[in-house]
Amino acid sequence: MLLTETDIAEGIQDKYFLKFGTATREVVRVFRSPGRINLIGEHTDYNNGFVLPASVDKAVYFVIAPREDDQVILYAADLDQTYSFSLDDLSKPEKSWPHYQIGIVEQIQKKGLKIGGFQAAFGGNVPVGAGLSSSAALECCLLFALNEIYGLNLDRFSIVRMSQKAENEYVGVQCGIMDQFASAFGKEESVIRLDCRSLEYEYFPFPMNDYLIVLCDTLVKHSLASSEYNTRRQECEKATAILQQYDAKVLSLRDASPALVKQHKDEMGDVVYRRAKFITEEIQRVQDACDLLVQGSLPDFGKKMYATHFGLQNEYEVSCPELDFLVAQTLDDDSVLGARMMGGGFGGCTINLVKKEGVDAFEAKMKEAYLEKYKIDLPCYRVKITDGTEEVALA
Numbered sequence: 001m002l003l004t005e006t007d008i009a010e011g012i013q014d015k016y017f018l019k020f021g022t023a024t025r026e027v028v029r030v031f032r033s034p035g036r037i038n039l040i041g042e043h044t045d046y047n048n049g050f051v052l053p054a055s056v057d058k059a060v061y062f063v064i065a066p067r068e069d070d071q072v073i074l075y076a077a078d079l080d081q082t083y084s085f086s087l088d089d090l091s092k093p094e095k096s097w098p099h100y101q102i103g104i105v106e107q108i109q110k111k112g113l114k115i116g117g118f119q120a121a122f123g124g125n126v127p128v129g130a131g132l133s134s135s136a137a138l139e140c141c142l143l144f145a146l147n148e149i150y151g152l153n154l155d156r157f158s159i160v161r162m163s164q165k166a167e168n169e170y171v172g173v174q175c176g177i178m179d180q181f182a183s184a185f186g187k188e189e190s191v192i193r194l195d196c197r198s199l200e201y202e203y204f205p206f207p208m209n210d211y212l213i214v215l216c217d218t219l220v221k222h223s224l225a226s227s228e229y230n231t232r233r234q235e236c237e238k239a240t241a242i243l244q245q246y247d248a249k250v251l252s253l254r255d256a257s258p259a260l261v262k263q264h265k266d267e268m269g270d271v272v273y274r275r276a277k278f279i280t281e282e283i284q285r286v287q288d289a290c291d292l293l294v295q296g297s298l299p300d301f302g303k304k305m306y307a308t309h310f311g312l313q314n315e316y317e318v319s320c321p322e323l324d325f326l327v328a329q330t331l332d333d334d335s336v337l338g339a340r341m342m343g344g345g346f347g348g349c350t351i352n353l354v355k356k357e358g359v360d361a362f363e364a365k366m367k368e369a370y371l372e373k374y375k376i377d378l379p380c381y382r383v384k385i386t387d388g389t390e391e392v393a394l395a
């Protein structure tokens with residue numbers, strides 16, 4: 001039986017009461033922050049470009065209450081593990097799951113804001129390491145909750161920026177702003193076109209009557225903190241520095257065209273050139289894809305998704321054999337409009353835009369192929385687009 005979002009939240013609330021007792025029943029509150037998908041625009045966020053994410057019906061939940069002292073007690077309900085620390089000692093534990101929460105507390109303190117201790121049980125159904133950004137969901141959820149509980153007066157933009165900084169400064173991943181933005185600003189049945197430079201954003205209705213979004217999870221765990229993500233960032237900065245010598249207005253790859261990149265190919269060298277080529281093309285692709293969405297040309301939108309995949313595979317080089325295999329399986333499938341790897345890369349999911357009537361056969365075919373090739377039962381998730389970070393009222 002498939003659990004609803006309410007079932008999951010209630011399950012975590014039950015575990016909270018088992019762990020902490022029922023004395024806080026009057027003050028305990030429940031918050032939810034979703035994982036995200038991204039239709040198109042990959043690795044463009046930290047290049048000040050455009051992205052097209054949405055938040056989905058897989059979320060992180062915090063069941064949380066304030067404490068009288070300055071202790072923080074975190075209970076990871078899914079792992080059945082506890083970690084405690086004091087607000088005046090934010091040293092980094094060896095165990096990695098508390099890094100996100102401590103990073104949030106650190107950002108609050110860096111802003112000069114005051115909170116007291118708290119105790120929380122958290123968990124949810126965002127698959128970890130699958131490219132749905134469970135970490136951003138965790139960060140946004142906790143900061144949103146503390147903002148409400150301690151009246152910090154932070155608006156959603158601040159919650160997004162501080163959550164991103166927690167990841168950059170405490171966790172140590174130089175991620176862009178897309179994941180936190182999508183988790184906090186998501187809207188039911190809409191995708192968000194975000195300009196990562198100005199943070200201007202626009203919602204576009206995503207037509208889900210005839211099509212479904214299906215994620216196929218390679219079960220290859222990406223490790224974003226592993227150097228490759230940060231290396232890609234440095235390669236983009238290198239390209240920017242070279243182009244800037246010729247045009248002072250190029251402050252990031254957002255300001256460069258594929259033609260300008262091509263002109264300076266030799267100076268960049270093969271690797272940096274291919275990175276910059278992909279990014280400048282991808283930024284343009286998001287714009288074009290949005291136009292297609294507005295026109296209702298979903299088949300052409302799907303073609304852009306494939307172009308993104310092949311760029312990520314061959315030029316940006318952040319894919320992996322399992323992702324490439326899954327995308328290749330869809331190429332001759334009439335029920336699939338588009339498919340590509342999603343998120344940071346090196347594992348995680350492919351995102352597939354599939355005709356509704358063909359979705360059962362599609363999943364069966366993908367599972368069979370993956371089983372035969374990798375001896376792995378491929379998880380497929382049909383996702384719905386839901387609202388972003390919010391408080392949840394449970395009965």
Ligand code: GLA
Nearest residue numbers: 042043175176177178343344
């Ligand atoms: C990860 C990062 C995001 C973004 C994507 C790639 O999810 O956290 O900021 O860069 O990779 O598009």
